[in-house]
Amino acid sequence: MTMITADERAAIRESFARLLTDQCSEDDVRRTMEVEAGYDPALWQSMADMGILGLIVAPEYGGIGAGPVEVEMIMEEAGARLLAGPLLSSAVLAAGLLSASKDTGAQSRLLPALASGEQKATVALTGDKGSWTTDGVSVEARGEGDVTKLFGTASFVTAAHVADILLVVATTPDGLGAFEVDSAAPGLSIERLESWDRTQRLSRIVFDGVSARALEGADEAAIEHALDLARVALAGEQAGAARRIFDITIEYLKTRVQFGRPIGGFQAIKHMAADLLIEVESATSAARAAAQAIEDDAPDRQVLVNLAAFACADAFGEVAATAIQMHGGIAFTWEHPAHLYLRRARADAQLFGSSDLYRERYVAALENAA
Amino acid sequence: MSNEQVDVRSEVRAWLAEHWDADARRPRAGGSTSDFIAKVFEAGWAAPSWPQQWWGRGLGKEDASAVISEFRKQRAPGAGQDRTNITANTVMNFGSDALKRKVVPEFLSGRVHQCLLYSEPGAGSDLAAIRTRAERDGSDYVINGQKIWTSGAMSADYGLLIARTDWDVPKHDGISFFLIEMRQPGIEVRPINQITGDSHFNEVFLDNARVPAENLVGAEGQGWKVLQTALAVERLVMGEGAGERRQGSAKSNIVSLIDIARDAGKLGDPVARQEIAQAMAYRQLNTLNMMRAKAEMAAGSSSPIMSLGKLAMSRILHEDARVMTRLLGAASMLDGSDNPRAADVNYRTANAYMTSIGGGTDQIQRNIIGERVLGLPRETEVDRNLPFRESRAVTG
DSSP: OOOOOHHHHHHHHHHHHHHHHHHOOHHHHHHHHHSTTOSOHHHHHHHHHHTSTTTTSOGGGTSOOOOHHHHHHHHHHHHHTTOOSSIIIIIIIIHHHHHHSSOHHHHHHHHHHHHHTSOOEEEEOBOTTOOOSGGGOEEEEEEETTEEEEEEEEEEEETGGGOSEEEEEEEETTEEEEEEEETTOTTEEEEEEOOSSTTOOEEEEEEEEEEEEEOTTOOHHHHHHHHHHHHHHHHHHHHHHHHHHHHHHHHHHHHOEETTEEGGGSHHHHHHHHHHHHHHHHHHHHHHHHHHHHHHTOTTHHHHHHHHHHHHHHHHHHHHHHHHHHHOGGGGSTTSTHHHHHHHHHHHTTTTSOHHHHHHHHHHHHHHHO | OOHHHHHHHHHHHHHHHHHEETTTTEETTOSOHHHHHHHHHHHTOSSTTSOGGGTSOOOOHHHHHHHHHHHHHTTOOSOOHHHHOHHHHHHHHHSOHHHHHHHHHHHHTTOSOEEEEOOBTTBSSOGGGOOOEEEEETTEEEEEEEEEEEETTTTOSEEEEEEESOSSSBGGGGEEEEEEESSSTTEEEEEOOOTTSOOOEEEEEEEEEEEEGGGEESSTTOHHHHHHHHHHHHHHHHHHHHHHHHHHHHHHHHHHHHHHHHHTTOTTOHHHHHHHHHHHHHHHHHHHHHHHHHHHHHTTOOOSGGGGHHHHHHHHHHHHHHHHHHHHGGGGGOOSTTOHHHHHHHHHHHHHHHHHHTTSOHHHHHHHIIIIISOOOOOOOTTTTSBGGGSHHHHO
């Protein structure tokens, strides 16, 4: 891992924020969410040029070699702007899984293309139950002679419809493993699922004897390692998005006049705002602390990652939902952005597992720590 | 770190090594902690940022912080009161030179104790509605009225008192701030029996109590402004103290919630585990917020998070008590030394209100956060600009 100085970190954040201000306005998001691809190729290329797509990719593979702290940071910005596209799927989850594996061949072949934006990848993690737990995996890897073939289904796979490479988590006789599959391979069918968050693309994938290549060293521990990074990235997205819709709401409270005064002067509204500020600040603290704990491989890493996973999901859900109520009628219209945040919040709250799952894991981690 | 700071640090270290036994946590020369604090005062460490003619050492902010940090490392008391001593700071800011000379050394050297005579039965959240009156009589003021929620009143030598000197101006403008001697015939202190069974707070009755005019802090009618300074020091002390307690209790709380669940046979209950997780998360999130706030302030950016701590803590305490009660179940009906868990959880349930009401209710805290942090419009106060005599606080 490269040492990133505080100044470099601030510079990355600032230039990424500026890029999103220019190319990821609310109008841009609305336009992008209606096109099949679900992302803006020009913006994608700009992100590649800026190094965002190679943020966690090692320098020898054309990346910046940054870590979880920087990933969390840029995801706060991406969340604030409701960036649509495969950033999390390709640049964090897939690049993270490849990096966590011991497969230098796959790394040198795939990571440079992911960092440069020439190729996109995603990871298929769970089956139709969508539990994101070990027993929720319903793809099986079978050795047939010299080749490995995949059978079964994966669902809720993000950005699969635009991915060149699928990394598939499947059961093997030795536990879970990860397998590289060409998205055009025979026997593979990718079906787009209609998603309530229109900025997100989900697919269900059926594997009927699809030829696959095992990723060396991508065992359950490596998969969990990559997932932790993705959890913290998602937590950062949630914290950033929660803060933005909160700020939008506070501005509205100062300008919307009823009964002769701005509605933010009414205690019924003011008190909701104060409570939400605690949620927003807590989400930011939780996401950043979890990122730092992964970076340091701290003893309380599992406690903090699990905490961030449910605290940030719940905070974003609460802030986005309450923001609509605080706005009143205007936020019940399609044209107002509040529902876009609610949609993202509800989708993010399920991705990689529910808050209930992470609360359970949090208690278990605390029991272990005690 | 500047050379000067190194010098200050080494000077403090040398002084502490001579006077304070850090391992035993007592003065080397023997004697009481207050004897030691008197020495700290004489050496100028009590208020190192104040000028030398006012018992300080004229140190800059960083050097003064270095003094505090050296004392903290050795767990020695008495330093840095230029930040934390409510009375000394208030008098230094607003008192006459004569008053400063009379009382500040006593307070800094730990020889006297104070209590706060602010709230009244009719002036809780609306503190500016106080009706205790102060009337000039020769070289004294005569005080009549009633104060409430005063902790430490029994052992206090002085009270920081707000009283009304002018009833014909708006409520904030007619208040004056006094330093009153507590041990006098006109003052009666009665303990309040709290819902917990404790008696931490008192009522204070002022019946023709007297305070010399030289103990007026700030000009007559400037009391509200003086009070804001006193409250700011108090919040700083409470915030820092609460932060330390929070850090310490996070771990014990984690152990106790899980232990209670285990003992109650509910550690395997998935619903109970969800509730435990949520209660513990509130506490840990608050700790993470405070750590981030401190880091951000150390890096020079202001943070709104500090102002959220009290409201967050009130939720933590109520939620802890609620979850513990659920875990205990029927046993929570019990009390007494035969039932320590029940006694503890019932105490926590009742005592949580001390945080959600005391020092500004949760509802007032939400107003403050909304207005001062988020910049939302202020509450309308129908009596803000009325002569106090005409407000409903007086007319009923």
